Amino acid sequence: MTGPATGEIYRVDWLPGTDVLHGTCHCGAEHTAEDPVAMWEWMLAHPEGHQPRGNGS
Numbered sequence: 779m780t781g782p783a784t785g786e787i788y789r790v791d792w793l794p795g796t797d798v799l800h801g802t803c804h805c806g807a808e809h810t811a812e813d814p815v816a817m818w819e820w821m822l823a824h825p826e827g828h829q830p831r832g833n834g835s
């Protein structure tokens with residue numbers, strides 16, 4: 779596999795043994811959802827609802 783180093787990068791993993799998707803946005807925010815559609819909507823809604831780690835507070 780080749781991976782471009784630029785652009786928006788999302789990662790979605792399916793947690794083994796569950797129906798839960800765990801997604802990580804390029805901004806570092808993480809989100810879990812059982813519905814793949816909901817997961818993509820969360821990502822496409824960036825930055826709404828995203829709370830990247832290490833941003834203080």
Ligand SMILES: [Zn+2]
Nearest residue numbers: 803805824828
């Ligand atoms: Zn994000």
